[in-house]
Amino acid sequence: MGDRTQLTQFAIDYVMCQGACAAGVATRETLAGGPPSTDLEYVLPGAKSAVSFAMPLDAQKIERFLSKQDHAGHQHDNVHTNLVATGLAVSLATFLDQRGHPSYGVSANAVYRKDTPRGLFDFMPDISQRYLAVRSGVGWFGLSGNVITKTHGAAVILGCTVTTAELEPTDPLPAAETYCDECRLCMAACASGLMHRTERTTLTIGGMEFGYSRRRSYHRCDLVCGGFTGLAKNGKWSTWSPGRFRIPEKDEEFQPALRKAIRDSQGRPEIEGGFYHPAMPSHRKLNFTCGNCQLLCHPDRAERKRRYTLLTRNGVVVQHPDGSLAAVSPAVAKRHLTAMSPAQRACYEDVPAQPEPTARAHKT
Ligand code: SF4
Numbered sequence: 569m570g571d572r573t574q575l576t577q578f579a580i581d582y583v584m585c586q587g588a589c590a591a592g593v594a595t596r597e598t599l600a601g602g603p604p605s606t607d608l609e610y611v612l613p614g615a616k617s618a619v620s621f622a623m624p625l626d627a628q629k630i631e632r633f634l635s636k637q638d639h640a641g642h643q644h645d646n647v648h649t650n651l652v653a654t655g656l657a658v659s660l661a662t663f664l665d666q667r668g669h670p671s672y673g674v675s676a677n678a679v680y681r682k683d684t685p686r687g688l689f690d691f692m693p694d695i696s697q698r699y700l701a702v703r704s705g706v707g708w709f710g711l712s713g714n715v716i717t718k719t720h721g722a723a724v725i726l727g728c729t730v731t732t733a734e735l736e737p738t739d740p741l742p743a744a745e746t747y748c749d750e751c752r753l754c755m756a757a758c759a760s761g762l763m764h765r766t767e768r769t770t771l772t773i774g775g776m777e778f779g780y781s782r783r784r785s786y787h788r789c790d791l792v793c794g795g796f797t798g799l800a801k802n803g804k805w806s807t808w809s810p811g812r813f814r815i816p817e818k819d820e821e822f823q824p825a826l827r828k829a830i831r832d833s834q835g836r837p838e839i840e841g842g843f844y845h846p847a848m849p850s851h852r853k854l855n856f857t858c859g860n861c862q863l864l865c866h867p868d869r870a871e872r873k874r875r876y877t878l879l880t881r882n883g884v885v886v887q888h889p890d891g892s893l894a895a896v897s898p899a900v901a902k903r904h905l906t907a908m909s910p911a912q913r914a915c916y917e918d919v920p921a922q923p924e925p926t927a928r929a930h931k932t
């Protein structure tokens with residue numbers, strides 16, 4: 569076995585033995601011609617390869633999250649799995665560096681390029697974890713555009729280490745073996761309508777073609793997954809967001825709606841847990857309130873349907889003055905909101921402006 573093969577196997581084993589459920593290697597050659605966020609040298613001049621891996625999320629906590637029994641458990645697991653993926657990426661980078669191969673551990677999430685026209689607010693990642701993962705065989709693209717793995721579906725957090733070591737590339741998973749049967753439950757579970765129902769995005773990375781449903785404005789996901797609002801169109805279920813701001817129809821309406829929702833939701837009490845995000849003003853925390861398209865996409869179709877049923881049959885979420893969240897029926901939620909003072913209520917839903925008192929016709 570050559571040195572290159574040995575080092576490649578070592579790097580893959582390094583992440584697998586710390587809990588990754590899949591790992592692979594992409595190289596400058598296998599990423600050639602891909603979108604700008606496949607450029608490894610953006611984070612490390614002289615980079616030649618990247619080790620991509622997936623860390624599974626806790627399935628029991630997902631079940632309790634989707635069925636709206638427990639918000640904090642999955643939120644905590646999600647935040648910490650992101651930290652573990654980042655830590656593992658840095659740990660492998662440090663190890664390789666010590667052995668003479670300068671390397672860089674990529675943050676699993678919430679790092680954006682600062683040299684684009686609007687900087688951080690363009691939300692362009694330094695390196696695309698998704699592209700590297702599909703090109704190196706960690707998973708396939710599902711119709712949702714999420715990376716779906718053989719064992720844990722889309723319920724994973726992706727990580728990667730970029731290195732100057734010349735590792736051997738691994739092949740993408742055979743397209744014919746994907747479990748994605750276009751069941752569209754990811755779309756049905758998305759209150760924001762991010763995924764286009766008929767149009768597809770295709771891209772070529774290293775001479776191979778990949779595709780998934782075209783993503784409409786990312787502000788859709790920011791508004792809903794960001795926790796500002798989250799009632800399904802039929803009014804019967806919601807995400808973990810207690811917000812009821814209107815979800816617009818057109819892409820161009822989302823940016824103003826998002827700005828308004830960020831401003832109007834400021835007076836809500838804080839939810840337990842949460843995490844800091846660089847795009848939030850005044851160091852306000854964000855909370856995981858959705859992720860539905862990712863969390864329900866399991867390799868077993870029956871399990872996928874079961875998760876979708878859990879999501880859609882367990883009511884809508886309201887918030888109590890102490891910040892706690894609870895799932896209730898849509899009718900109870902309506903009463904809960906109308907019992908609030910107008911100022912409180914405006915933190916959750918678009919309260920119609922009160923009509924000006926009409927001028928009296930005759931002076932008395
Ligand atoms: S939910 Fe269904 S359609 Fe969507 S990515 Fe998963 S398997 Fe594919």
Ligand code: SF4
Pocket residue numbers: 754757758759760761762763788789790792793858859860861862
């Ligand atoms: S995370 Fe939620 S809002 Fe965002 S695309 Fe997925 S289902 Fe839609």
